[in-house]
Amino acid sequence: MPAEKRMRLDEAIDRFVEDGSCVAMGTGLETCIPFSAGHEIIRQKKKNLVLIGPISDVLFDQLIGAGCVRKVQAAWVGNVITGSGYNFRRAVEQGRLTVEDHSNLTLTMALRAGAMGVSFMPSKTALGSDLVRSNPGLKPIFCPFTGERLMAVSAICPDVCIVPVQRADVHGNAHAWGNLGLSREACLASKRIILTAERIVAPEVIGSDPNRVLTPGFRVSAVVHEPWGAHPSPMPGFYNRDHQAFVDYQEASRTAESYHRWKATWVDGVSDREKYMDRLGSERIQALALGEHLISEPADFGY
Amino acid sequence: MVTAAARHVADGEVVFVGMRLPLLGFLLAKETHAPNAVGIYELGIVRDSAAPAPILTMGDLPNLYRASWLADTGDAMALLQQGRVDLSFIGGAQVDLYGNLNTTCIGDLQHPETRLPGSGGACDLASLAGRHILIMAHQRRRFVPRVDYITSPGYGDGPGWRRRVGLPRGGPSAVITTLGCFSFDPRSRRMQLDTIHPGVAPETIRSETGWPIDLPEAPAETTPPSEHELKVLRRFDPEGYWTGRR
Numbered sequence: 158m159p160a161e162k163r164m165r166l167d168e169a170i171d172r173f174v175e176d177g178s179c180v181a182m183g184t185g186l187e188t189c190i191p192f193s194a195g196h197e198i199i200r201q202k203k204k205n206l207v208l209i210g211p212i213s214d215v216l217f218d219q220l221i222g223a224g225c226v227r228k229v230q231a232a233w234v235g236n237v238i239t240g241s242g243y244n245f246r247r248a249v250e251q252g253r254l255t256v257e258d259h260s261n262l263t264l265t266m267a268l269r270a271g272a273m274g275v276s277f278m279p280s281k282t283a284l285g286s287d288l289v290r291s292n293p294g295l296k297p298i299f300c301p302f303t304g305e306r307l308m309a310v311s312a313i314c315p316d317v318c319i320v321p322v323q324r325a326d327v328h329g330n331a332h333a334w335g336n337l338g339l340s341r342e343a344c345l346a347s348k349r350i351i352l353t354a355e356r357i358v359a360p361e362v363i364g365s366d367p368n369r370v371l372t373p374g375f376r377v378s379a380v381v382h383e384p385w386g387a388h389p390s391p392m393p394g395f396y397n398r399d400h401q402a403f404v405d406y407q408e409a410s411r412t413a414e415s416y417h418r419w420k421a422t423w424v425d426g427v428s429d430r431e432k433y434m435d436r437l438g439s440e441r442i443q444a445l446a447l448g449e450h451l452i453s454e455p456a457d458f459g460y
Numbered sequence: 461m462v463t464a465a466a467r468h469v470a471d472g473e474v475v476f477v478g479m480r481l482p483l484l485g486f487l488l489a490k491e492t493h494a495p496n497a498v499g500i501y502e503l504g505i506v507r508d509s510a511a512p513a514p515i516l517t518m519g520d521l522p523n524l525y526r527a528s529w530l531a532d533t534g535d536a537m538a539l540l541q542q543g544r545v546d547l548s549f550i551g552g553a554q555v556d557l558y559g560n561l562n563t564t565c566i567g568d569l570q571h572p573e574t575r576l577p578g579s580g581g582a583c584d585l586a587s588l589a590g591r592h593i594l595i596m597a598h599q600r601r602r603f604v605p606r607v608d609y610i611t612s613p614g615y616g617d618g619p620g621w622r623r624r625v626g627l628p629r630g631g632p633s634a635v636i637t638t639l640g641c642f643s644f645d646p647r648s649r650r651m652q653l654d655t656i657h658p659g660v661a662p663e664t665i666r667s668e669t670g671w672p673i674d675l676p677e678a679p680a681e682t683t684p685p686s687e688h689e690l691k692v693l694r695r696f697d698p699e700g701y702w703t704g705r706r
Contacts, residue, residue, distance in 0.1 A: 186518075187503055188519040211533065238480070240577070259579070261580060262533075262584040263583075282583060286583050288583060290609070334530070336503045336504035339534070340532075
């Protein structure tokens with residue numbers, strides 16, 4: 158029998174996110190962002206983390222504001238619908254945070270190199286750009302076969318990646334659907350994987366549709382049952398994006414003081430995601446429910 | 461700006477759609493003159509129909525609903541890198557006369573006056589799409605002779621630069637600003653005015669541009685949005701989040 162990996166979120170973060178470790182999050186881009194896990198990292202006052210992700214929406218900004226982060230390797234840090242991430246800005250402008258600037262394609266290639274077990278991947282992007290000035294992991298090279306210019310992207314192998322999924326079994330086999338962003342590469346490249354699942358289901362449910370499995374269960378370290386774990390980002394099949402939360406966060410993060418008031422309410426002021434949802438209130442939660450369902454046709458995996 | 465950008469999409473083109481205003485521009489084109497355009501989104505979505513409900517980000521669930529393909533970022537980027545993308549739209553903070561775009565930092569990289577969010581997919585779109593269009597607020601502090609940092613390459617320092625650095629294709633074909641529509645002279649690769657928005661004085665463009673820009677004596681006016689275009693925009697942006705009634 159494969160090992161059971163189900164545990165509480167606080168236990169998973171305590172065991173698998175060490176101070177100073179490299180953590181990949183937000184690999185779905187605008188969807189399925191592990192806000193719940195990020196808030197637990199803040200509550201546990203983790204320090205000196207290196208965050209890896211394409212566009213984390215406001216999650217990286219929240220972790221930076223809480224003082225958990227020493228460096229980011231990212232394509233974009235801000236608030237997708239409003240623009241700037243104010244904690245990120247303050248930290249860089251005051252010299253407290255190192256940034257390795259990626260594009261979405263170079264970060265994909267860095268994680269794919271990690272996933273493939275090679276030291277770099279070539280691409281054709283960013284040639285002539287200044288990304289090479291703020292990322293030592295990018296170097297123009299010549300193709301040994303055609304002689305054309307390529308951008309070599311150095312591999313990234315995170316210590317841990319955290320991915321919200323729709324449903325998982327206790328062994329770490331999980332169904333993820335919707336757009337997947339960089340999640341497959343991030344899982345394969347990472348030493349450890351934490352999944353937060355909207356639902357825990359029997360292994361037979363996952364086994365009925367193996368094409369939908371995110372990554373092999375034997376590579377997963379922890380499975381956490383965490384309904385609403387991606388709020389306020391959207392979770393296909395479960396809930397829509399809570400735009401108001403992002404607009405409110407823009408105002409709340411404008412100064413360090415107002416950010417700390419926001420954190421005291423929404424992170425430190427709630428012990429877990431259940432209390433967070435209580436604070437959000439049933440009216441707000443109901444407004445995010447899917448209004449239109451679309452159930453896919455079953456596929457026959459028999460023999 | 462959204463309408464002017466949307467008009468650059470030809471029917472049947474493959475468009476790589478960036479975040480924020482470009483989302484709306486693509487939906488408008490799709491619902492008016494370019495019903496057969498295909499949209500690719502960097503988070504791993506290809507769709508050949510407009511989203512059935514208003515969206516503020518490309519990851520909003522209506523944008524996933526009945527998509528042609530839900531896949532990985534690497535898959536969307538593969539189509540782009542292969543040269544399958546005709547056109548893309550990107551927004552920026554600072555642009556120069558050769559169309560190089562900066563969304564990374566104002567001032568010195570090590571000690572920036574202002575740190576901006578960064579590339580996202582913009583560098584990839586500017587590097588690899590068949591052509592790309594910039595959508596910008598037109599202000600003197602944003603229209604500078606030389607950007608502080610090239611996040612998304614335009615024509616570099618002029619003719620031949622893209623080929624020299626190894627970029628396989630592309631370059632900016634237009635800049636849509638709050639004051640007018642611009643393109644790039646095919647020989648000098650410098651930005652030039654095409655049309656001026658109704659009610660804008662040429663002098664304003666001159667004073668809000670940080671380099672001496674040549675303007676025709678009687679520039680043509682940008683065609684304002686039609687009733688139909690406005691109707692479609694209101695359908696996709698009912699609360700005016702992107703179109704300024706916020």
